[in-house]
Amino acid sequence: MKCVDVTETTLKKQVSTLSQSTPPESSCYFLEVVHSNVPKLNRLNLNQSELYEEMRLSHILLKQIDNNFFDNLKKLKRLYLNANNLLDVQFSNNLHELEELHLEDNFLYIKPSNLPNAPGLKILNIAHNLLDNNDLSCKYPKLEEFDIGDNVITSTGNCFKLNRNIKIINMEHNYIKAIQKNSFGNLTKLETLFLNNNLLEAIDTESFNLLISLRNLRLHHNSLKTIDINTFTGLISLKELSLYGNLLSTIEPYTFKDLSKITNLMLQKNPLRLIKSNAFKGLKLLDTFHLDNSNIEEIEADAFKDLSGLEYLSLMNNKLSKVHFGAFQNLPNLKTLQLGKNDFDLYPNFFSGLKTLTNLYLKENEFSIIPTNAFNDLNALPLLDLTNLGVTDIEPNAFNGLFNLKTLNLSRNMLETIEEEVFAGMPNLLKLDLSSNRIKIIRPYAFYDLHKVEEFCVATNAITKINENAFNGLRSLKVLNLTAQKINEIRPGAFNGLDVMEKLYLNKNEIRNVYQDSFNGTRKLLHLDLSNNNIGKLLTKMFQDAEVLETLNLHYAGLQAIEFEAFFGLKSLQNLTLTGNNITILKNGVFNGLSALTGLDLSNINVQVIESGAFNGLDSLLELNLKDNLISTLTSMVFSGLPKLKELTLNKGVTTIEPYAFKTLPGIKTIIFLSESNLSLVENTFSGLDNVLLVWFSKTTIDVIHKNAFEGLKNAIGIHFFDSTINSIRAGAFSNMGKIRYVLNNNYSQCTDGNIWLKDGHYNFCKMSIKVIESGAFSGIHEHTERDQKGVAELELNLNGNDLTTIFANNFVGMEHLEELSISDNEIETIQNNAFSTLTNLKKLNLSSNNIIDFGDSVFDGLSNLLNLDLGNNQLTHLNPNCFGSLTSLQYFSLENNYLTDISSNTFAKLPLRVLNMGNNNISVIEDGSFADLKLLETLNVSYNSLESFDMSLLTNLPNLKQFYINSNNLNEFNAKLLLETVPGLSLIDINDNEISCNDLPIVLISFKQHGLNYVNREGGGIGNYDGVSCIVNEPPNVQHLSQYETLLKDTNDKIVALIKQRQVQTTTETDYDIKSEVLENKVNNLDILFSNNFNFRYTTIGPFQILLMVVSVAICIVQLIGLYKKCRNARRS
Secondary structure (H helix, E strand, C coil): CEEECCEHHHHHHHHHHHHHCCCCCCCCCEEEEECCECCEECCCCCCCHHHCCEEECCCCCCCEECCCCCCCCCCCCEEECCCCCCCCCCCCCCCCCCCEEECCCCCCCCCHHHCCCCCCCCEEECCCCCCCCCCHHHHCCCCCEEECCCCCCCCCCCCHHHCCCCCEEECCCCCCCEECCCCCCCCCCCCEEECCCCCCCEECCCCCCCCCCCCEEECCCCCCCCCCCCCCCCCCCCCEEECCCCCCCCCCCCCCCCCCCCCEEECCCCCCCEECCCCCCCCCCCCEEECCCCCCCEECCCCCCCCCCCCEEECCCCCCCEECCCCCCCCCCCCEEECCCCCCCCCCCCCCCCCCCCEEECCCCCCCEECCCCCCCCCCCCEEECCCCCCCEECCCCCCCCCCCCEEECCCCCCCEECCCCCCCCCCCCEEECCCCCCCEECCCCCCCCCCCCEEECCCCCCCECCCCCCCCCCCCCEEECCCCCCCEECCCCCCCCCCCCEEECCCCCCCEECCCCCCCCCCCCEEECCCCCCCEECCCCCCCCCCCCEEECCCCCCCEECCCCCCCCCCCCEEECCCCCCCEECCCCCCCCCCCCEEECCCCCCCEECCCCCCCCCCCCEEECCCCCCCEECCCCCCCCCCCCEEECCCCCCEECCCCCCCCCCCCCEEEEECCEEEECCCCCCCCCCCCEEEEECCEEEEECCCCCCCCCCCCEEEEECCEEEEECCCCCCCCCECCEEEECCHHHHCCCCCCCCCCEEECCCCCCCEECCCCCCCCECCCHHHHHHCCCCEEECCCCCCCEECCCCCCCCCCCCEEECCCCCCCEECCCCCCCCCCCCEEECCCCCCCCCCCCCCCCCCCCCEEECCCCCCCCCCCCCCCCCCCCCEEECCCCCCCEECCCCCCCCCCCEEECCCCCCCEECCCCCCCCCCCCEEECCCCCCCCCCHHHHCCCCCCCEEECCCCCCCCCCHHHHHHHCCCCCEEECCCCCCECCCHHHHHHHHHHCCCEECCCCCCCCCEECCEECECCCCCCCCCHHHHHHHHHHHHHHHHHHHHHHHCCCCCCHHHHHHHHHHHHHHHHHHHHHHHHCCCCCCCCCHHHHHHHHHHHHHHHHHHHHHHHHHHHHHHC
16 A cells, blocks of 8 residues: 555545455555655554555654554564654564664654564664664664664764674764774674764774674774774775775875775875875775875875776875875886876876876976976876976977877977977877967977877967978878967978878968968868968969868958969869958959869958959859959959859949849859849840849849840749839830749838738839839730639739839730739829720729829720729829720729719719729719619719719619718708619618708608618717717707607507517417517517606607607517518418
C-alpha cells in the first residue's frame, strides 16, 4: 500500500478501507506514506499487520508516534522514519526481526533504552539529529552499517568493540576531539570510516592498528597538527586517505610506510612548508596525489621517492620557490604534473626523470628566462603551454629533449627577439604560437630545425620587416599568421623556404610596398589576407607565383589603384574581396587572369568609372557586388566579359543607363535592383537580360520611360516599384514584355479596398506622380491568350492618385485584356474620343475625383461590356445625351458629387441600368423621358439636389424599381398615392430633409404604411419629425383633447378582446396555423396593453397622426387574424 499527500484522517480511512476488503494473496507486505502531513501516528487498524515486512513513513511532518503503534508489527524488517520532526520515539519490544532502522533527519535526543530490542539489526542510521553520545550500537552486535553523522557527539564511545561485523561507520560532522587507542579495536571487517569535519587534534598511536580491512578513511577538515610513522600502522588494505584541510605543518619521512595499497592521497590545504625526502615512502600504488593550496615553499630531492605508481600530482597554488634537483625523480609513471600559481625558477634538467609525462601545467608562474635544457627528459610531452609567464629570453637549446612535443604555446609573454636556432630540440613540433609578445626581430634561421611545424602564429607583435630567409627551415609550414604587426613592406625572398604554405595572414599591418617578387616561392598558397593595410597600388603580375591561390582578402588594404593585369597568374582564385578601398576607376583588363573567380565584392571602394573591358577575364564569375559606390553612368556593354554572372548588385544613385549596358548578362535570372536613382529609361536599357524574372525600383525617380525601354526582358514576370515616381510613359514603353504578369507598387493598399498584393493581371501605378501616359504606352506589355482572359478572375490597371491631365485616344492599346481600369484622384480635364475604344473586355471604369467638365460623343466607344462606370466627384455641369449610347451593358452608373443642373430626356436611353446615382448635384429639372426605357432599374438616387417638385410620371415604365432616394431636396409636397400607383413594386423610399409640411407628412406616411412601403426614418423626434421622418413645421402644434378618439379606440379594443377569446377555444391540427396565430395574438395583445396602460384619453395630448397609425396597425392585425381564423376553420372541417 502506498499513500502520497495524505493527512492523518485520510490515512486512517484508506487503511480502514483496505482492512475491510479481502486481503491480497502476497508474500510481501509493504506500507509507504511519503510527502504528506501526518503529525501524529496512532495505532493503525492494518489487516494482517503481523505480516508487514517494510514500512516507509518519510517526509510526512511526523512529530509523535503512539507507544503501541508497533505492537503487532512482529515481522517488520525495514522501518523508515527519516526526514520528519520527531523529538522522541519509543519502540515496542516486539520488533525482534527488525534489520534496518532509519531515523536520520529528525530532532531526536535518544537513549539506548528507547531503541527496539532487535538482536538482528544490521543497519542503523541516526544521522542529522541531536545525539550527544555514541553508545547506541551496544545493543546490536550484528550491526554492519552505523551512521551517526551530523550530531553533537564528542567522543567515539566504547561500544564499537562489540560490533565485530560492522563494515561502515560514519561519524562525520560531529565534535570529536580525539581518537583513543582501541576505540576501534576488534573491527577487523570495517571497510569505511568517516571522521571528517570534526575537531580532531590528535590520534593515539596504533588507533587503527587492527583495521585490517579498512579501505576508505576520511580525516579531512579537522585540526590535526601532526601525524607520524605509527599513526596509520595496521591499515594494510587502505586505498583512499583524505587529510586535506588540517593543520599539518610537516610530513615526516616514512609516515605512510605501511600504506602500500593506497591509490588516492589528499593532503591539500595544509600549512606544509617543506616536503622532505622520503616523506611518502611506501606509497607504491598511489596513483592520484593532491598537494595543492598547501603553502609549500620547498621540495627536497627524492621527496616523491618510491611513488612508482603515481600518475597524477598536483602542486597548484603553493609558494614554491625552491625545487631541489631530483625532486621529481623516481616517478616513472607520472602523466600529469600541476605546478601552476607558484614562484620557482626553471633550471637545466628541472624535470629530470619524468619521461612519461603527457600533461604539464605551469600557468601563472613567472619565468623571465627559459634556460638551456629546461625541459630535458620530457620525452612524451605532446603540449607545452608557457602562456603569460613573463618570459623575456629563451636560451639556446632550451627545448632539448622534447622529442614528441606537438604544440608549443609561448603567447602573451615579453619576448622581443627570436635568436637563431632557439627552437632546436623539438623535431616533431607541429604548432608554434608566439602571438602577443613584443617581438621586433626574427633572426635568419631562427626556426631552422622546425621541419615539421605546420602552423605558426606570431600575430600581435611589433615586427617591422621580414628579413630574407626569416622563415627558412619551416619546410612543412601550412599556416603563417603575421596579423597585427608593424610590417611596412614585403621584400622579395621574405617567404623563401615556405614551399608548402597554404594560408598566409598579413592583415592589420602597415604594409605600403609589395613588390612583384614579394610572394615568390608560395606556389601552394591557397589563402592570402592583406586586409587593413596601406598598400597604395597593386602592381602588374604581383601574384604571378601564387598559381593555386583560392582566396585573396584586400578589404581596407589602402588601395587607390590596380594596374593592368595585377592579378595575372591567379587562375585558381575563387574569392576576391576589395571592399573598403578607394579605387575610383576600374581600368580595362584590371581583372585579367581571374578565370576561376566566382565571387567579386567591390562594394564601398568609391568606384566612379568603369572602363570598357574592365571585367574581361572573369569567365567564371557568378556574383558581382558594386553596392555603396559612386557609379553614376552605366555605359553600353560595360559588363562584357561576364558570361556566367547570375547575381548583380548595383550601387545607389545611378543617373544614366546607356542602351545595351546589360547586353552581355544572359545568366542573371533573379532580380535587377535599382535604388535611389534619378534617371530616364531609354530604348534597350535592359536589353540582354533575357532570363531576368523581376525588375525592382526602390526610391527611384524616373523622368521618362522611352519606347522599348524594357526590350530584352523576355522572361520577366513582374516590375516592382517601392517609393518611386514616374514623370512620363512614352508610347511603346512596355513593348516586347511578353511574359509580364503584374506591376507591384507599395502604395497599393492606399489605392484600393482589396487585399490583393501580388496577383497576376494587376498593374499598379497608383500615387507615382505620373503626368503623361502616351497612347500605346502599354502596347506589348502582355500577350494574353484566350485562356488568360477567361482564367484570371480580375485584370486591373490602377492609375489612381497620379497627376494625369489628359486621356488620349486609344490610350490603352495593349491592355485589351483589362477588366478594371481605375484613374481616380488625378487632374484629368480632357478625355479624347475613342480613349477606351480598345478595352472591349472592360467591366469597371473609375474616373472619379478628377476635373472632367464634359465628354465628346465617342469617349466611351468600345466599352460594350462595361458594367460599372463611376464619374463621381468631377466638374460635370451637363450630360451629353450622345456619349453613353455605346454602353450597352452598363448596370451601375455613378454621377454623384458633380455640378449637374438638369437631366435631358433620353440621356440614359436604352441603358440596362440597375443602379443610377445622381446624388449631391444641383439638379432642379428632370425632363420628361429622362428615365425612359430603364426597365431594369432597381435603385434611383436623386438625393441632395435642388428639386422643388417631382413628376411621378417620370417613373413610369420602371417596373423593377425597388429603392428611391429623393431626400435632401426642396420638395414642398409629395403625391404618395400617385407614386404607389406608378411604382407599385417599390420597397424603400427616403423623403427626409425636404420642405414637406408636418401637417401633410402623416397622410403620406400612412399611405406608405397601407401599401407596405418601407421608408427611411432616423433617430430623434419631436417638433419637425414624425416617426423619424423630418418635416417643416408651419405653425405651432395645437394641444388637442383626445376624448373624441376614445370611442373609436374602445370599440377597437373590444373587438380585439373578443377575437382573442374566440381564437382560444379554436383548435387545429395544423401546426403552422397555430404558430402564425400566436405571432398575431402577441402583436394584438401588445397593442391592447398599450391602450390600457399608457393612454388616459381625457388628459393626454398626442398628435392625431399617432392615433391614426395605431388604429391602422390594429386594423391590419385584426384582418390578418380573421383570415388566419378562417383558414383554421376550413382546415378543421376538411
